[in-house]
Structure formats: structure tokens, C-alpha cells
Amino acid sequence: MTDLHRLSIRELSEGLAGSKFSSRELTEHYLKRIAKIDAQVQSYVTVTPEQALAQADAADALRQSGMANVLTGVPVAHKDIFCTHGIKTTAGSKMLDNFISPYDATVVAKGKVAGLVTLGKVNMDEFAMGSTSESSYFGATKNPWALDHVPGGSSGGSAAAVAADLAPFATGTDTGGSIRQPASFCGLTGLKPTYGRVSRFGMIAYASSLDQGGPMARSAEDCAYLMNGMAGHDDRDSTSVNKDVDDYVANLNGTSVKGLRIGIPKQYFNVAGLDADVKARVEESLKKLEEMGATLVEIDLNMTDAYVPTYYLIAPAEASSNLQRFDGVRYGYRCENPVDLTDLYKRSRSEGFGPEVQRRILIGTYALSAGYYDAYYVKAQKVRRLIQQDFLKAFESVDVIAAPSAPTTAYKIGASLDPVEMYLGDIYTIAVNLAGLPAINAPVGFDKDQLPVGLQLIGNYWSESQLLSVVHQYQQATDWHTKRAAIAEETV
Template identity: 95%
Template sequence: MTDLHRLSIRELSEGLASAKFSSRELTEHYLKRIEKIDAQVKSYVTVTAEQALAQADAADAALKAGNATPLTGVPIAHKDIFCTQGIKTTAGSKILDNFISPYDATVVAKGKAAGLVTLGKVNMDEFAMGSTSENSYYGATANPWNLSHVPGGSSGGSAAAVAADLAPFATGTDTGGSIRQPASFCGLTGLKPTYGRVSRFGMIAYASSLDQGGPMARSAEDCAYLMNVMAGHDAKDSTSVEKDVDNYVANLNGTSVKGLRIGIPKQYFNVAGLDADVKARVEESLKKLEEMGATLVEIDLTMTDAYVPTYYLIAPAEASSNLQRFDGVRYGYRCENPVDLMDLYKRSRSEGFGAEVQRRILIGTYALSAGYYDAYYVKAQKVRRLIQQDFLKAFESVDVIAAPAAPTTAYKIGANLSPVEMYLGDIYTIAVNLAGLPAINAPVGFDKDNLPVGLQLIGNYWSESQLLSVVHQYQQATDWHTKRAAIAEENV
């Protein structure tokens, strides 16, 4: 039983159902790997071993009684932005270092109802603000493919945990690429669903009109299993959409690649800073899809230059509003010995928030302030509509749109990119969130330094099944998703 971590979600489900191994054995296997390997990767903020074993025993009882779901007894890691009852929930911030959530996020509750076993909470950029997972109070997480490089962000802990085989799959959140970019950097499949497809209740807010939860795993098939649990309407979330949920696993072969029209935005492949290896691997993957029967169609996305400035006005403005609740009064970090209420507010927030979070709060507050609201925030919302319309026009002639997930492979830890350089790294992902569209990353090879490269496919609204199906069929014809970093190959 030394290689349980090499099994797919389907293989784990079948093995548990046929009693080849128990959930306790599987959970102990992952906990042992975390204990032996995670000191190098630093993906977990909190490991919930005692609770995980109790959940595993309950799962084994359900399996024995015939009351199991397809995922009963399968372990999972949750991004530390999802509230977990009785477990520390930090959002990667000092300001929430002492916060024990009194309730479960809907995504977590749905996972529990499906019989998933929570291994723990994984690291992230503070309040999901960042692209490297270095902006965490708990320190940087390492990329399992090269421990001197970042895993991406903000869901870097989720990506690193799965890529190092310290969890079979994980939850992530995506406000401007925070599932797709770390999936690209770590050689994984990651799906950002349509806005409103997955409940945001209990997911600590960064930018409420952009945030969306989704699955991160090795393959599209693995992601489909988790989407079957995560997706669906939630009355507790006013932005959750009442729409029938597909059976994503059953639909994995539901879209034929033959005749699929893939839009190739010419602007995306002429972006300054697009790495030659990334461009080559993405173009090779598109050639493979073409060989499988897809048709490549050049399209115009004319609003490309507006993506970064629009996003970095709207997202910080919403962050400024959302993060005002962290004031040192009701919960979270409180400064010592405040002299008055204003001192309490100022010092609690300046001591509790990291530099990047403070930067975005200040940008957002400025954009929302009297005299600037119309000039910046309102104008950005108008441009956002134009970006959405640009995509919808493209979807009149194509089924999906292809792009790199990121212009480069993983940065080195401590590269100290300027904020502008870091923000420009989001060029391929943020427009999807501005428009509320679904998109998926699939691993498609490596650069000259053996760091993973990702292909992003963007779909029209509610096309998660289509995206998962196309990537699944690509993965049936290729083996990039099966490649493992050396650290993941270690048996313990």
C-alpha cells in the first residue's frame, strides 16, 4: 500500500468501494506523506489528523453499510479561505491567525455530506491577493517541481499539495486566475467555473463579483468528481445561480473534439513577455487538438489592453469594502493596549495586514473616494461590460477560446517582481473573471528548466462540462497530466 497516492480519484473510489483498502488506511497514508514531505513544500497551514481519522472511520462504516457516495472516504485538502467549523481559518493572514470558524463554508459542508475526509487547510496568498503564495503570513510554499520556485497563487498551497501527492485533490478559489495559474505552474488541471456555479458562502471574500471556487487535481476526470460535489445553487449565497447541475463525470465524453471550433486570439500570442517555451508548448497542444479533429479559428479580442487596468481598479475597490470588517473589534487580530478606538483600528489593521493587502486596500479606497468614484470605478465597470461583450461576440463563431494560462513558467522564490510586473502576469486569466466565464488549465509540457506549462481553454457561460470533456479527451491522447515531480514519486 505504498503507492496509494498514485491512484486517480476514480481508482480511489473503486478501491474503497471494493474494500481493496479502507479510508483509514488511505488517510493514514496521506498523513504520513504530509509528515515526511511537507516540511520541504510547506503546503499545509493546518493538518487535521485527528479529525481526518475520525472522518475516515465514519466513511468506512458508511462504505460497509452500503450508504456511500462515489467520494466517501477520499481525502481532500481545503484552501485556507474556506471556513471550517472548529478549525483555524486564516486566509493566509496574521489578522485571522487566531480565528476558529464557528461554521462550515457550503463547499466544505457539501464535501462532508459526500463523505470526503479533510486532511487539513493549505497555504495561500493573504486574502487571495497575489500570484506566488509568498504573500502569506505563514511563509512561502515551494513548487514541487523545483523547490526554489513558487507554486503560483493565490491557491499555491492547493496546487503544491496535489502536485507533491500530499492530497488527491484540493479546493481552490479564482478571483483573477488563482486556480488556473498555480495549476499551470504545478502541472495540474484546474477549473474556474462560471460565476454563480459554486457557492461563495463561507468563502472569505476578496472581490465579491469576481471570486469563484473550483477544483484542482491531476486530471479533468478528477476535477469532474469534485465538481459534482461543489456545484449547485445555495440559498445562503445571493450570487449563486439556480440552474440544474450537470453530472460532470458522466459527461466526460459528451463533447466531441471533432468539429470543435477553437478560437485563437491573435492578440494573446503577441503579448510582450510571453515566454518562447510557453508559446511553443501551447501551440503544440493546439496542433494536437487539431489532429484530433478540432478546427483552429483566428479571432479578435480587441479589449486585451484594458484587462489589467480594469481588473486592478475593480478588484481592489471590492477588497477595500470587504476587508473593512477586519477592524480588531469582533474577531481576529487586535493590537495591544490601544489608547483609543482610532488607535485600535489603525494599529490592528496595519499590524495585521501584509504589504500587498494594504496596497490593494489603499488603491481600492482611492478609487471609491469622492471625486474619483466616477472617474475610476464607474468607468472600469463600463469597460468590464465591453470586455464581456468582446468574449460573447467571439463565441458566436467559436466553441472555446485557447490561450496560455500564464505568460511564463513559475517564478523563483524571492524574485521580488514589482507589483506592476506581477499584475501583468495575470494578463491571460483576469478577463475571464471580469466576464464571469468558466475556464480550465491543462498541463501541456515543460520549459527548458523542466517547469510545467499550461494551456487555458475558456468557455461560454455554463460550459464546464464541455471544458472538462475537451481536456479529458486531450488527456486520453497525451500523458502530460500523468507526469510527476521527483518529490511526488517518493514513497514513505
């Protein structure tokens, strides 16, 4: 029973169904690991042992009554951007350090219906604004592969928790790469679904036209199990699309790699900041897919230079609008002894928000202000459409598009990246959010410092099953997804 954390979701489900162990035993196992190991990783903001054990006991009772489903009793960690009834939901910010949500986000509620056991809430960049998880009010999360490196962001806590085997899988959100980049940095599989595939109700908003929830796990198969529990239409989310949901697990072998046309954008592999080791590992993974029967097709994505400036106008503009609600009046942080209403607003927001959030609010407010709205925000929306059309044209000749998930491996904690440097690190991920496309990261090896490297596959709309299937078959032929950091090998 000391190696339960090494089991896949399928193996956990089968073990629970076969009474090899109970959900209580499984949950206690993970809680012990969190108690022993997480002080080194700092992936959790809130651990909920009492609730987790109560949910585990309820799951065991369901199994005894014959009412369980495939995920009943399996533990999960939720990114602290999803509202959880009766549990603190902070979005990594001082602004919400005292916020106890009165309701569940749809993703959390669907997880409960599926029988998942919530271990707790995991750390993240403040309001999902960042690529390192260092902007969290609760301190930086560490990368399990190298504790002096970042796990990526903004879903860094989700990635670190899974990579350290402190949860079998976790929910994340992706506004400009916040599932794929930390999955890349931590050697995991992470799926950003098509915009509208997973409900955003109860997910604290950063940029509403870009945000999308998704799964993070060791393998495509594990992600498929969580996607089955997450995806689907929700009347409470006006951007949720009413479209039939695939059985992602059943479809894992539904796409043949043989004959698959993989687009290779030549612009992506000539980016100035692309690390040589990253490029080499990605090219090796593509050669492996080619050996499995795929065809590599060189393509042009001519709007590449527009990705970063377009994203960093639209995302901050939407953030400045969404974050207006945090004013110190109704809920969240309130400054002490305000002299008047203006002082309340000013000090609550300047004291409650960290520097990166304030920076993006200011950029967004400027872009939306009178005299600049047409010159910046409206123009960025027009360019966004051109970026989308660029992808759609490419998909006329290929099935998926391949790229690195990030130009480098994980940065050192405290690395002196100026904001523009950090933003340029999103070059391979943000266009997917601008276009609303699905994309997945798969681990494909390590750099010279033994830090994980990730391959990104981008699909056409609603092709999550295809992406999961391609990565699943790649993972049947390779073992990169089975590699574990030393800290994950610790027993309790």
C-alpha cells in the first residue's frame, strides 16, 4: 500500500472496484504524502483532510451499494481559481485571502457528481496572471524536478502537486498557456480544451474570452478520465457550447497515427529564444511520430509576430474589466480605517493586488480608455481574427500542428526576467487561446540539466479526442510520461 501514488487513474479505478484498497485508504495515503512532502514543494494553499475523508467514506459506501462509477473515490486537487463551497478560494491573491465561496464551480460540482475526492486547493499565479507561480500571495511553488526552479504558471500548483505525486490528477485553467506550459516544465500531460468545452461558471475570471479549464495528469489516458468528468454544456455559462461530448477514454485509440498529417510551422522553429535542447527533444518526438506512420508537413503561420502584442492587449483589457468587482466593498480584502470611499477603493486595490496584477490592470485600462480603444483594443480584436484564419487555413492541409510548448525549460526561482521577457515565453501557447483552439502538452524528454521538455500538439475545433488519442499512442511507444522526479519517489 506504499506505492498507491504510482498507479494510473485506470489502475486506481480498477483497484477500488476490486476492493484491493478503499477510497479512505487511498485518500489517507495522499494526505500523508502531502503532510510529509508538500512543505518542500508548496503546491497546496489549502488541504481539506476532514472533507476529503468524509467524501472518501461516502465513495466507499456508494461502491458497497453498487452505485459507484469509474471515478468514484479517486482523489483530485483543484486549482484555487475554482470556487469550492465552504472552502477558501483565493485565486492566489491577498484580495481573496478571506473569501469562503458559498457555491461550487461547475467543474467542482461535476467532480463531486463523478465521486471525486477533493484533497484541497493548489497554488497559482495571482488571478492566473503569470508564467512561474511566483506571483502568488502565498509564496512560490517549487518544481519537483528541481526545487530551485519554477513549476511554470499559472497552474503551477496543479502541475507540482501531480509531478510530486501529491494528487493523481488536478484541474487547471489556461488563458494563454497556463495548463500547457507548467505541464511542460513539470513533465506532465496537460490539455487545454476548445473554448466553450468546459464550463467557466465559478471559475474566477481573468480574461473571459480566453479562459478555459482543463485536466493535468501524468498521461493522456489519465487526462481523458478527468475530461469525461469535466466537459459538457452548462446553462449557467453563456460561453459554454451545447455540443455532444465524446467519451474521451473510449476514444483513446480512435485516431490512427498512421497517415496523420502533422503541420510543422517553420516560423515556430526559428524563434530566436528557442533553446537548443528543447528544439532537439521536440524534433526527436516528431521523428518518433513519423516512425509510427505520421507525415510531417511544413506549413506557414504568417501571423506569428502578432501573437504576443495582440494577446497582451486583449487579456489585460478583459482583466481590467473583470477585476473591477474587487473594490473592498462587497467581499474580499478591505483596507483598514479608510477615510472615505475613494480611499477605500484605492488602498483596498493597491494593498490587495500584487504588482503583476496591477501592471496588467493598468495596461488594460489604458487600452480601453477614450482615445485609445480604437487604436489598441479594436485593432487587436481584428488581428485576433487574422490569427484564427491563419490556423484555419493551415488545417485545410494538416490534421494537427506541432510546436514546443515553451521555448525553454523551467526558469530558476527569482530569475531576473523583466515582464516583456516573461511575456515572450508564451509565444507558442497564446495564439491557441486567441483562436479558441484545443491543444495538448506531452512530455518528450529532458534538457542537459535533466529538466522536462514538452511537445505541444494543436488541433482544430472540438478535436480533444484526436489530441488525446495521438498522445496516448505516442505514450504507448515511449516512456517519458512514466519518469518521476526524485521527490515523487519518497515513501511515507
